Amino acid sequence: KAGVTQTPRYLIKTRGQQVTLSCSPISGHRSVSWYQQTPGQGLQFLFEYFSETQRNKGNFPGRFSGRQFSNSRSEMNVSTLELGDSALYLCASSLDGDTGELFFGEGSRLTVL
């Protein structure tokens, strides 16, 4: 059974640019959550999608957005990148998002210069 797949794994952007990250959940999983991980703040929740609907959102500015497609694949977008957006962005899938049993992808490491 394939795990959670995230692309790209690494990317470098400059301030002001925008970036789109992609996540394919485990087959049959309908919930996709996104987390940001930094050395200073640890793992922080961004948002969760289920059946193409955002059901939950963390305390991040509106520059951070996401969506989910009918096949459960999800994308997140960060616009007007700032240096502080440099982080590991982790996607996690679960059957229905109603437990804390999440399966994480390997992450997309974003560096903003």
Added chain:
Amino acid sequence: QKEVEQNSGPLSVPEGAIASLNCTYSDRGSQSFFWYRQYSGKSPELIMSIYSNGDKEDGRFTAQLNKASQYVSLLIRDSQPSDSATYLCAVRGAGGTSYGKLTFGQGTILTVHP
């Protein structure tokens, strides 16, 4: 006060010893508690979940929960060098606002030396 706090590390134990990892949380309404392990350069993986007060054992791992004290712990018996990793305590609140959302502690770095 942070929502989820873990004992400061790093924690170093000899091979074969018991490693004890602790976590406290602030939200009394929290319903579900998890321990994730994250190896260096890898993503977190779930190793234990606990929902009721008391102990839950899974192989060399025992999770303990005390909701009255708002305390969760993880014991690793017969620690092995392969257990060296960062251990993340995660808490899920109650209700619909918790879909997909876990609140994580900062993590405790565990090193098991031969």
